[in-house]
Amino acid sequence: MSHRHRQERWLHTRISPDLEQALKREARKQRTPVSLLVRNVLEGALDLVEEIVEDSLEIADTSRRFARRVSRAARGERNELADIYGWQEIILNREAVCGACASTLAVGLAAHRGLSERSRAPVFLCSKCIRQLRQPGDKHKEEGS
């Protein structure tokens, strides 16, 4: 941390009376000048930010793994679509992405929009995924014939 001390600068800032009292109290407790306490707090905060950035990289990794799990679940068990109570066929007026297989659905295509009681981002299924929903196990048997 000594590199931060090499060329010291003054930094003036306005603080509230409460913060001033808290800083003075803490400085008395630590038997250190207020200015040194403030500097230590700021450097501690910067170190914390560096740690947070490093942790964030790990978190991003975890998030990617989580996203992969979610999309796998959507393809398999459709957990992510658990709150959808039905699918309504629509003709797309703008491009969308299938919520299960992630294929791009072009303008003018028939797609199915998920209906949910809670407000959520609209979710669509392509006709292939709807067929799989109608006939789990991908068996194409005609019913009742």
Ligand SMILES: [Zn+2]
């Ligand atoms: Zn699909």
